[in-house]
Amino acid sequence: MARPDAVRLKVLLVDDQLSHRAALSAELQAMGHDVVEAGNAEDAVALFTSLRPDAVLLDVAMPGHNGHWAAQQIRQAEPEGWTPILFLSGCVSDVDLAAGIEAGGDDYLFKPVSPVVLQAKLRAMQRLWSLHHQLQILTDQLRASNADLQVQSLHDPLTGLANRRGLDIRLDEALRTARREHQPLTLILCDVDNFKAYNDTAGHLQGDQCLIRIAQVLGETSRRPRDLAGRFGGEEFVILLPGTSHSGAMYFAKGLQRLIHQLALPHPATDGRTCVTLSGGITTVVPDGNTTIESLLSRADAALYTAKSLGRDRFFCFETQTDTRTGLAEVPDYDREQGSTATLF
Template identity: 90%
Template sequence: MPAVADIRLKVLLVDDQLSHRAALGAELQAMGHDVVEAGNAEDAVALFTSLRPDAVLMDVEMPGHNGHWAAQQIRRAEPEGWTPILFLSGRVSDADLAEGIECGGDDYLFKPVSPVVLAAKLRAMQRLCSLHRQLTSLTDQLRASNADLQIQSLHDPLTGLTNRRGLDIRLDEELRTARRERQPLTLILCDVDNFKAYNDTAGHLQGDQCLMRIAQLLGETCRRPRDLAARFGGEEFVILMPGTSHSGAMFYAKGLQRMVHQLALPHPASDGKTCVTLSGGITTCVPDGTTTIESLLSRADAALYTAKSLGRDRFFCFETQADSSTGQAELANYDREKSSTATLF
């Protein structure tokens, strides 16, 4: 920050007498400040609103609206700020000074204005301006830091995807929207097959690299604005797809599986598989009043378990009913042979 004495103020000088404005304006410029002039209260308010000066020197007595009226309008124009207003007046009574302060003024300069007093008042304004700029700078830095912290709190540091907290927030939003608009909502829970064996064989650093590459792929496949890829935890990921039907979810899953195969990430220990594969469980429903985040995750988890039990490297999907009373899908109670909506690939 510059030294207080080096701060150049932008001063709005308001006086209906041209000669008074010329004299005071010359003194202000000689002190190193910029001067904007207005000859009446209405012009003063308009200039203040458009230029936002650092200080206002304003005559009280003017034709039409006076300086007190202008001060009130200025205060209304800056509800979150405070620009110093110094009245210029020949009135010296206590009542006149009190009225000016009540209308929004900060101080009085009595006419004729003493150059020494004017210089002292302006130095005080420079100090106020310096403090205001420091406060503004610190406030901006704090806002930026808070925004960064907010982003960090909702994103996984390893993969850059939305984390579990961010997923819960979005799931709640999308669940409410889908319920209100009677639209389908798809949730896919997937994980890297045999990832523990991958870590045990290749090491955790290489395992992190694998997760980062899979996360990048998942993020790239979520192309619609409301689609979301999130890291659920460990090697598990969630794909949230609002407005996606059962058939659309299966089409996406098949494409994702094909892309993972094309990625061809080597897997050092994968039960005969030479490359990294994914298994996933899909659930799609039009939510009703009983549908919860927990029920969606439970159904997707049951479908994922089925995909794992059937040999991995596949996605398993079963249609959920909108009028489900519990929203739960227990694997032990799910008869795959009788379900006409089951799809395995």
């Protein structure tokens, strides 16, 4: 089994003298590495950018730009990366060595390069490369996990809709936008009728399936870019419709109610009805400085309570004191934004 540090490296070899390059290149290839050669600093930087080698052997003294310049360019080309750079030099004073490290180099090799020293230095570079590579993989995995966690933290695992936290964030954004743009904001709080009886009769697993189907309809109907359906908790859902007036909200609710009827989910425990229904409370405001999320939810909740009191299976609007069974189905200004769900109804 190969040693973990025995990595085949792609080495960029930079030296203006062909004979030096040829000798080093042969040694590197004999050690099992791939070699890319450059004869000056400009070519070295261009090859580094296009080929992204694993290590760079870089002559210091070259016509035109020297190795220190090339090292600086290479470091600038990979601000988040790290590729080992070993300078090649005939004679190195303390000052030269310090300048080379300052320019971005990691180590020095003295010419003529001893094959034993070259192999030892490259072995060290391989180890560092392996560690760096593992760190990169772990960092990528961590980033992906964080992104997943972020999504999970804002969504309800059962229905896939926004959860309470996701709702809070979007409600806050929508309220600020509506206040700034003096636009109406509609919030609907809805609830599956007689859901406790459903669970008691059919069991909680079947109850979950019912919630998933209902949530699917809510998600599909709230598809304008700024609309949002979320699970408020239990069998309660919130629908947020920015830029939607009273009449638009009533139109939306009538359409939603129709879709729930068409879904025709059997309710095992309703008296007099056979299918699952929704009741909802609607509130629409052009928010001012006094409007809060809590006040909106409270008004929608009061409207939901009224809808239940009126016999369920209806959406009641707080401001107009009408419900989807009595209110006018005006063709509304709900349809103003692209991606309207009006065609679904």
